[in-house]
Amino acid sequence: MDNGLTTFLKNLRLETVTLEGKIELGKDVYVIRLARRQSFLPGQVVGLSLGGLPPRLYSIASGPDDPYIELLFNIKPDGLLTPRLASLKPGDALSVSAPFGAFLGDQKPAWWIAAGTGIAPYRAMMRAGLGHNKMLIHGGRTADSFYFENEMLSAFGERYVRCCSQESGPGLYSGRLTSWLKEQPQIDPTLLYYLCGSAEMVVEVRDILISKGVPIEHVMSEIYF
């Protein structure tokens, strides 16, 4: 029997690109910078692979006008790909698919809600100039899990909420982002709500929004498959 991974690679039409840079943003969390081959829409994903490993999908974290693409990932201890990605050096080759996906930002007022590395597509949207009428709510376990924090503070100011479930600190809401949402006396049902993160986070947040009167038509979700 053929290995399913081979077919997956073939279908995603991966191209070899060179790693231009890598920054460690926090414990076991990195952003890598790659040569950009194609244009994309903020919110889209690419398939990423290395040495024939099964590709994984990552939201592009850089803006559509940036001359490179940036991808945010954390090391999965049991994963095959992410530990190897973390050990790459500038100049190393890796394989990337063309951008695709329909979790796209637009000019309408909205709340952008993320957990962990789910912040990535919102950074792309923010860098595309779509952040001016948005509220950004980011959940993380520790105070260093608010990736691109300075950039987001500068762009969103008071409209940037950091919910920290295991630590406290200046400017942080102490608790899970689901607690913060539940505490809101009113949630505007006319706004759009974008959710990006794990299945657990998306399902839980979606239920809270619906319980507070947000119609399902106003909830857009991107799950890390």
Added chain:
Amino acid sequence: MEQQKPALFGKTAAEIREIAAQLGLPAFASGQIVDWLYNKHVDSIDKMSNLSRQARALLSEHFVLGKSAPTSVQVSADGTKKYLYRSGTNRFVEAAYIPDEDRATLCVSSQVGCKMGCLFCMTGKQGFQSQLSAGEILNQISSLPERDKLTNIVYMGMGEPLDNLEEVMRSLEILTAEWGFGMSPRRITVSTIGMIPAMKHFIEHSECHLAISLHSPFHDERRKLMPIENVYPAEEVIEVLRTFDLSRQRRISFEYIMFKDLNDTPRHVKGLTKLLNGLRCRINLIRFHPIPDTPLESSTEQTIQLFREALVKKGIRTTVRASRGQDIFAACGLLSTKELVKVQAPDF
């Protein structure tokens, strides 16, 4: 099943041959082991009585058999039974046994939980915990008390089967091989929400039937129900299906849960007709079984019947699936082991 030693159950004939050779067993022993595993459905290595005592000791030294009986069963008023199987120490999956007049179907799980987060699904509410191995998938069949009555297997239980492609394909190989369970692929249906690359692989490498969860013909409406639409839109899923020759016995069906006022209008009939135009397929309409905290409601019986008739008039073969096991939460979309799962601290 978190065990120190690997499990024999769930290995293919080729893998068993390799194991036998590595252990220095005679060549014919691999055939005997396979026969005990998948034909005689033995529940311990010791019971492989035509293997020498030394061979059994060697196997037991390096492997466990890897099967376990269900830990509990619930019985519905309509005869449906929901079995609970253990996976590892703290995880469980459910399988629904659905007897009917001339058939008996088992709905098996492929993952503990699910990553897909579909709005209408109870399994999605528990998040994703782990993949099942091929052995754990097949154990739901092999250890089922009604195993010998089974006529059909559907991969429609907990999890997205094609998000666990390799283990699902391995289980299908064992299910359909003559040396394995010897089931006809025409008796097996794998359901997916349309993960395109894995779906292509499945169509190319399996002869089993394929069911696709559709639930709306419109991109903007489907993405609210099923986040996967953002990555693999139904329109592209169907374009991919059109590239395959589906004229043989293989059946492609589309699962369509009927939600009141959401996807049950004449506009949706028109959309479905346009989307599926020319594709040899069947639509299976499913009553929505409400889950806690959902804003969704099922369409009325009358609406479902009118919707079916409208699709039939458009030339699309359309059936309405009977609801089974609703009183024990075994019906479509209701399987969940959330209460039994030891959940890790979330990252938000």
